[in-house]
Amino acid sequence: MDESPGTGALRVVVVDDHTFYRDGLVGLLEESGLVVVADVATGEAVLGAVAETQPDAVVMDLSMPGMGGVEATRLLSEHHPSTPVVMLTVSQEEDDVLAGLLAGARGFVLKDGPVEDVVKAIREAAAGRAFLSARVSRRLLEHVQRTHRRHGGSRFTEQEIDVLSRLSEGESPETIATSMGTTERAVRRLASDVVTKMQVENRGEIAVRALRDRIV
The missing domain is CATH 3.40.50.2300 (Response regulator)
Known part of the structure; x- marks a missing residue:
């Protein structure tokens, strides 16, 4: 690490x-x-x-x-x-x-x-x-799955969702990495990418709403 x-x-x-x-x-x-x-x-x-x-x-x-x-x-x-x-x-x-x-x-x-x-x-x-702790991952997973479906599967990769789902079930990054044939660092990066995408998406939506409402 x-x-x-x-x-x-x-x-x-x-x-x-x-x-x-x-x-x-x-x-x-x-x-x-x-x-x-x-x-x-x-x-x-x-x-x-x-x-x-x-x-x-x-x-x-x-x-x-x-x-x-x-x-x-x-x-x-x-x-x-x-x-x-x-x-x-x-x-x-x-x-x-x-x-x-x-x-x-x-x-x-x-x-x-x-x-x-x-x-x-x-x-x-x-x-x-x-x-994210496992219980927090479950909450984030619910949001990610809804967002993924709403946008026709274009927001998150299946691999990102799979990692988040397994983390939410309490699997350790090390166990997930072994079963996926990758590294623990790669697993943590996938989970991190979900958070980053969510934050970027939120900033974009705020900007769009601001322009639409003539706030800026």
Whole structure:
């Protein structure tokens, strides 16, 4: 698996409004070999923290008072596009998953999952790929399948859908790679391509609506 774009341990900013959870997560990430360069409690604060520390990735809580994780992620994508965001939440509802990913998040991990998932998501995001827990993959798969059918099968490849489907069933990238006769990195890239296509498609649709409605 790819490591930091630079050298040494990956540098991370953690954003969560619950102090007890945030402190615990910071400790677990540091025990896993990551360096937490800042931890903040609000979406408003993360923009300054990222500008100051230039981390390799941000771990962002979805639900926070004031500026929520989706809006903070959207602003980070605009002002710090090279800093990937991993969304962390208790929700696996499709609308929440899609909102986070379409805002620009490169990973989506549930809070009740193992910390190893968070670490994997950070490393994948820092390497330019996406990471989704199995339960989140199921939600994304439902959206992808509907979109695929609506556009006559032109949006996603069958291989991308197959990988996403198997991830949603709990298969590991390593197992999927072995059965497909490819590498684990290639499997992760296919899953990442789904997220990228979805984000690009969303930006395109926003632009079309803006022109149609004479907003721009």
